[in-house]
Amino acid sequence: MTIFTKSFEIFCGTGGVGKTTLATSRALALAAQEHRVLLITIDPARRLKDLLGLSNDSIGEVTAVDMNGIKLHALLMSPEKTIQRMSKKYQTPDLASNRIVKILSKPYGGMNEILSLVEVQMQFETSQYDVIVLDTPPGAHFLDFLEGISKIRSFFDQSFVEMFSYLGTKTAHASKRMLGIRIINKVISGGVKKLLSYLQKVTDAKFIDDFIEAVQIIYQSKEAFLKGLNLQDRLKSNSECNWFLVTSVEQGKAAEAVEMKSHATHFIHQDHFLVLNKCLEQEMMNWFPEASNLMALKNSLETREKELKKNLKSQFPVVLEFPEIMSKDPIEHVNNLTKKWASYAK
Amino acid sequence: MNQKPRRLYIFTGKGGVGKTTLSKAFVRHLQSQNYQALYLTFKNQALSEVHEEKNSDIEINGIREVLLDLEESAKGYIERRLNSKMIAGWIVKTPFFRALVNMIPGFNYLIYLGKVLEMGKENPELIIVLDAPASGHALTMVESTSNFQHIFESGVIFEDTHKMLARLNDPTYTKIHVISLPSQMSWQEAIELKTGLKERSPVEVDITVNNCLFPLVEQNLSDLPNGLKEKSLNEKQLIEDHKSEMQCILPHSLNSDSLNIEMDLVGSLSKLI
Numbered sequence: 258m259t260i261f262t263k264s265f266e267i268f269c270g271t272g273g274v275g276k277t278t279l280a281t282s283r284a285l286a287l288a289a290q291e292h293r294v295l296l297i298t299i300d301p302a303r304r305l306k307d308l309l310g311l312s313n314d315s316i317g318e319v320t321a322v323d324m325n326g327i328k329l330h331a332l333l334m335s336p337e338k339t340i341q342r343m344s345k346k347y348q349t350p351d352l353a354s355n356r357i358v359k360i361l362s363k364p365y366g367g368m369n370e371i372l373s374l375v376e377v378q379m380q381f382e383t384s385q386y387d388v389i390v391l392d393t394p395p396g397a398h399f400l401d402f403l404e405g406i407s408k409i410r411s412f413f414d415q416s417f418v419e420m421f422s423y424l425g426t427k428t429a430h431a432s433k434r435m436l437g438i439r440i441i442n443k444v445i446s447g448g449v450k451k452l453l454s455y456l457q458k459v460t461d462a463k464f465i466d467d468f469i470e471a472v473q474i475i476y477q478s479k480e481a482f483l484k485g486l487n488l489q490d491r492l493k494s495n496s497e498c499n500w501f502l503v504t505s506v507e508q509g510k511a512a513e514a515v516e517m518k519s520h521a522t523h524f525i526h527q528d529h530f531l532v533l534n535k536c537l538e539q540e541m542m543n544w545f546p547e548a549s550n551l552m553a554l555k556n557s558l559e560t561r562e563k564e565l566k567k568n569l570k571s572q573f574p575v576v577l578e579f580p581e582i583m584s585k586d587p588i589e590h591v592n593n594l595t596k597k598w599a600s601y602a603k
Numbered sequence: 604m605n606q607k608p609r610r611l612y613i614f615t616g617k618g619g620v621g622k623t624t625l626s627k628a629f630v631r632h633l634q635s636q637n638y639q640a641l642y643l644t645f646k647n648q649a650l651s652e653v654h655e656e657k658n659s660d661i662e663i664n665g666i667r668e669v670l671l672d673l674e675e676s677a678k679g680y681i682e683r684r685l686n687s688k689m690i691a692g693w694i695v696k697t698p699f700f701r702a703l704v705n706m707i708p709g710f711n712y713l714i715y716l717g718k719v720l721e722m723g724k725e726n727p728e729l730i731i732v733l734d735a736p737a738s739g740h741a742l743t744m745v746e747s748t749s750n751f752q753h754i755f756e757s758g759v760i761f762e763d764t765h766k767m768l769a770r771l772n773d774p775t776y777t778k779i780h781v782i783s784l785p786s787q788m789s790w791q792e793a794i795e796l797k798t799g800l801k802e803r804s805p806v807e808v809d810i811t812v813n814n815c816l817f818p819l820v821e822q823n824l825s826d827l828p829n830g831l832k833e834k835s836l837n838e839k840q841l842i843e844d845h846k847s848e849m850q851c852i853l854p855h856s857l858n859s860d861s862l863n864i865e866m867d868l869v870g871s872l873s874k875l876i
Contacts, residue, residue, distance in 0.1 A: 274618075459759040460757075460759070467754075583829070
C-alpha cells in the first residue's frame, strides 16, 4: 500500500479517536521527507498545542516547529486572527466591527468552520507549502466543516443577489448607519422584504439595522468567502487531496464511520482512506490468558475488533490499520505513528 | 430514591466515549425508578436541500427515542409565534431563511433547544435525556442561547430566548454530564469542557468515566500483555489522582453489542440523577 502525497491532506473523525495525533504524525512524516508542510488544526480542544510544544501566544499564528530536527509549520485556528488576516489581505472592513458578526465569531460562536476554509485558502495562496495537513473538528463538526462550503454558496445565493446589488450600488457613499429600515422598504425582492417584515415582528428595529449592516459587511468580504468555492473543487479532486476518515477500535463505531462517509459523498472523492486507529489485534494474538475473567476480556476485545474490521472492510476501499500505542509521552506516541506513516510513503 | 431528578439531562463529551449508550442506559435507569423518561437527539446540523425529514418519536427496545429534525422544529416555532402554519411553511422554505439558519452559528441549537424545552413544558412529568453533540458543539450549544440574547435586544425572540436561557441555566431543571474515557488525554478534554461549560452556565456539571478496564483486571495485572497492562496502570493512576472529581466510574462491559452493553450499565447509574 502506497499513499501518494497531495497538496491537501484532510483528517476527519468523530473525536477521541486520535485524529489530531494521526494528523500530526502524518505531517511529521511528510516533513521528514523534505516536503514543506503546514499543519492546521481547528479542534477547539487544542491538543496539538501540547503535542508540539506551542505556547498560548502562538494561537492563530503560523508558527515554526522543530520536533527532533524535523521542521514544519503549524497553525492553531483562531477565528479572530483569521478575520484580521482576511481584512488585511482583501482590504475589506473588519468583520468584527459589526455587533452581530462579532458575537458570532467568538471561539465557540461556530464560525470556525467557514473561517477555516478561508484560512486554508489564504495559506494555500502563499505558495509556501507543498502540503497542507488539516485536522478538522470532530464528529458532527466535520460535516459542518464540509457544509461550510455549501453555506458560503447559499449565503450568496440568488435571493441575496438582489439585496446585495442594491446595497452595493446605493450605499457606496452613504454611511452605513444611515441604512437600516429605509433600505428594506426599497428592496424590491418581495420574498426578502416579506421575510424581513416578519423578522421585525418578532425582533426589533435595531436588530434589523444591525442585521442589514452585517449582511453588507459580509457581502463586502465576499471575495474571501467565495474563494472557498475554489477550494471545494480542489478538495474534490483526487489528484490534489487525500481524505483520511479516522475511527478507532476503542470506539467501535463502524456505523458512524459509514454514516460519515455517506454524508460526505458530495464532498469527497472515492479514493479516500479509512484509518482504523488503536488496533489491539497484534497484542491479542500473542496473549494466552488462563484466568476466566481475562479470557472473557480477551474474547470481548477480539470480538469487537474483528466485527468492526469486517464491517469496515466491506464499506471502504482502503482500510489503514494503526496499532494502539501505550505511551504516557505524547512525543514518543507521535514518533511511533510517524514511523508507521513513513512505511506507506512514496 | 431520595433525590428528585432534574427535568433535562444533557450528556456530552467527545465522540466515541459512549454518550449514546450511556444516555439510553440512563433512560432505562430512570424508567426502572418509575419515572417517565425519553432519549432525545438532534438529527441534522443544517437545513438540507435534499432531505425532507420529520421529527421521529418511536419506541425501540423498550425506550422512547425522539429524533428532532431541524426544519420541522423551526416550522413549529414560527407557527406558534406567527399563528400561521402556512406562513411558517413558506418561511422555512425560503432560501433566505435557510441561509440564515445555516450561516448563523448556533441558530440550529436555539431552534432545537426551544423544541426540547417546549416538550418539557407540555408534559411536566417528562424527563428528557439529551444525547448532545461532541465537545466543541456542546459549548456552541450552551453559548448560542446567550449569544442570541445579545443579538436580539428586544422583541418576541428576545423574550423567548430569555425564557429558554433561564430554564436551561436553572440548576433544578438542567444537569450536564460530561463523559470521558479513562485516558489522560480524554480526561484533560473532559476537564476543559467542564470548565468551559461552568464559565457559561451555573448548572451542575459532572464527569463520568466510562469503559474502565482496571476494575476488571485489578487482580490479574501481571497476566496482561504489556499494552493492556500499561493501559490499566495508566487508568489506575488517573483514577487515583482524580477520584474526587469523578462522579461515576463505569467498568468496561464484556458484551460486544450495544443493547447488552446498555443493559450492563443500567444498574450503575443512580449517581447520575
